[in-house]
Amino acid sequence: MKSFLVLFSLLIIGMSNAQDWANLEQFKIDNTKIGKPATNENRVVFMGNSITIGWLNIMPEFFEGKPYINRGISGQTTPQMLLRFRQDVIALQPKVVVILAGTNDIAGNTGPSTLEMIADNIKSMAELAESHGIKVILSSTLPAYDYPWKPGLQPAGKIVALNKLLREYAEQKGHIYLDYFSAMADERKGLPKKYAHDEVHPTKLGYKVMAPLAEAAISEALNN
Numbered sequence: 001m002k003s004f005l006v007l008f009s010l011l012i013i014g015m016s017n018a019q020d021w022a023n024l025e026q027f028k029i030d031n032t033k034i035g036k037p038a039t040n041e042n043r044v045v046f047m048g049n050s051i052t053i054g055w056l057n058i059m060p061e062f063f064e065g066k067p068y069i070n071r072g073i074s075g076q077t078t079p080q081m082l083l084r085f086r087q088d089v090i091a092l093q094p095k096v097v098v099i100l101a102g103t104n105d106i107a108g109n110t111g112p113s114t115l116e117m118i119a120d121n122i123k124s125m126a127e128l129a130e131s132h133g134i135k136v137i138l139s140s141t142l143p144a145y146d147y148p149w150k151p152g153l154q155p156a157g158k159i160v161a162l163n164k165l166l167r168e169y170a171e172q173k174g175h176i177y178l179d180y181f182s183a184m185a186d187e188r189k190g191l192p193k194k195y196a197h198d199e200v201h202p203t204k205l206g207y208k209v210m211a212p213l214a215e216a217a218i219s220e221a222l223n224n
Contacts, residue, residue, distance in 0.1 A: 022083035023073050034069065037093055042222055043067045045089045047081055047125070048100035050074035050201060051142060059207040062214075069094070077110045078102060078121035085125050090132050096221045097129050098178065098214060100139035102162050103200065106155045107147045115158060119165040126175060135221040137214075138170045140181040145190025148198045156189040176224075178217040183209055 037043040044067060046052050052072025055062060063070060071088040073080070078101045089097050101122055105113040126136045140163045144155045163181055170177035184206065186192040191199055195206035202210065 022080040023076070024084050024087065026073055026084075027071060027088050031087060031091060034092060037067070037095075041067050042096075043069065043092065043094040044096045044098060044218055045069045045071055045092055045094040046098045046100070047085065047089055048072040048098075048139075049076045049081075049104050051103070052100050054201055055207055058202065058204050059211070062207065062211050072100075075104055075109055076101075077105045077113070078118050078125075079110065082121050082124055085128055089125075090128060090134070094134055096135045096137060096218055097125075098137045098139060098218070099125055100141075100178075100180075102141035102166075103144055103147075103155070103159065106141075106144075106158050106162070107150050107153060115162050115165060118162060119169065122166065123169055126169075126173065130173075130175075135224065136170075136173075136175040137178050137217045137221055138166050138175050139178040139214075140166065142180055142196075142200070142202070143185040143189055143191045144200050145188045146199050148200065160189060176217050176221050178213060180210055180213060183213060 046055070046068065049072055053070060053074055054072070056070050062068075069092060071084075081099075081101055099122060102118050104110075105118040105121075122138065126138065129136050141159045144159060147153055147155060159181070163179075167177050167179075169175070184191060184195050191202075191206070194203065195209065196202050
């Protein structure tokens with residue numbers, strides 16, 4: 001009987017997770033508490049995955065004392081981000097959104113995706129932001145030579161190709177392209193150990209490389 005109850009509980013938890021596929025509940029309460037930006041507040045929302053939310057754990061001082069809101073969810077892919085984009089970005093009424101996404105799609109976290117599908121989801125987020133008067137910063141997907149949770153996919157070349165699509169789109173639409181890749185990639189088109197012990201998630205030194213690039217992009221967006 002006890003084992004049955006355990007299995008039943010796990011089933012219910014699994015069903016609950018499946019029903020909230022995009023993690024819409026993750027920031028629901030926090031978003032309500034934050035409310036509208038103050039007058040002249042240069043609010044910025046960072047939309048992303050574990051690389052974005054990891055910033056708060058590894059280098060929290062980057063966000064301290066600034067009107068920056070982190071809306072990264074570990075493991076997320078671009079279709080999940082697109083589904084929660086209205087509540088986790090638009091509803092917060094930022095002046096700027098920094099979008100960093102794509103590597104989990106290439107890893108196949110929520111099923112197979114072509115590079116065009118990934119780019120289209122990111123473009124849709126950019127279009128939603130632009131239609132609400134939010135300046136768009138499109139970040140390059142960070143280098144990755146391999147994925148520790150799904151080895152052997154050889155993502156490096158795919159990331160290069162995706163970043164080419166994102167750069168071209170940003171130039172075409174007048175968005176800012178935030179190029180982390182060029183500043184961080186090694187000769188393998190991956191991340192060196194000093195920037196990511198596991199090939200994917202930045203160390204503090206990695207975030208220290210990213211921080212001034214992000215600040216410069218935000219400054220440019222606010223001044224345009």
